[in-house]
Amino acid sequence: MILLDLLWKFFQIGLFAVGGGLATLPFLYEMSETTKWFSTTDITNMIAISQSTPGPIGVNMATYVGFLVEGVGGAVVATTGLVLPSILVIVAVSHMLERFKESQVVQAIFLGLRPASAGLILASGLSVATITFFNETVYQTTGNWISGLNVKAIVLAAGIVFLSRKKKVHPILMIVIAAALGIVFQF
């Protein structure tokens, strides 16, 4: 039964892919090889679509693969399989946190965890910023790092900082505005 197989395979991915959507990739390559349900070209398409549509990348990829294999039912089943382990694990963790919230050890762990959490997010923001505001191929051909700067992106970023600080524009509205400006000024 292919649906059950899909559910089980994506349940395993959800259980073992630690650290976000792209961590599911190696599992998908392996699945393509062993099941022949989809090709590696399909995976490349899937990454492109997952990254240019809303939603967490891991969920998008599961939905896409599920749909390729078994239509709408497959999409629902693969996605359900992917998120089930998360739900089970997080519910268990939440339950324990509630019980031991006042414990000194848990408090101490969070004292270290919070700055680390902020640090991880900043690091990933910086990685995205590097490719967004700096064009490495231009830099390598000209050898002049100023020419590698993406001026359009920097101007847009400054505008967004202004809108969010001074005008308190809602983050969702800002995304819509940025998409529109991206199209108008051909980013």
Add this chain to the structure above:
Amino acid sequence: MKEWIQLFGTFAKIGAFTFGGGYAMLPMLQREIVEHKQWATEEELMDYFAIGQCTPGVIAVNTATFIGYKQKKMLGGVVATAGVIAPSLLIIVLLAAFLSNFSSNPYVISAFNGIQVCVCVQIMEAVWGMMKKSVSTRSTMGIFVVVVFLSYFSLASPVLLVIAAGLVGIVISGIQRKRGV
């Protein structure tokens, strides 16, 4: 019933505008969950992200489950997760069925590049807010700087960093207690 619909709807809205990985949803969580609905505090959000890093699964789903559970126990976790993945399911199925060359469309690429700039700025602003709350002493500053460095240059995996930071937290608290602070 109204509360359940709100829980589902809020997360569906966030899911529909999260471009990229789980971090991209942080600015919206801060605005919608912390400021508007007050379902969680800024500190709790940071805890959820840290734990979501080193537990299996997609970070966005982990965070949704945490907040849903806090509101309405297990079923709340399921409903919040269903909300955050519903837009993905719908959009991807439609695209896969009708528009397989969607992502090579020049307008889509331009729009996405604009969005990427926006998400980048929003993440930085979100981190700034988090830093003010969690990086207040020399030792927490130390953890923050080391994690940024090791993670940006991919010298250590997030899982390892989160576990190490938790241990450092225990050591720091132990020292503070010994000094009688």
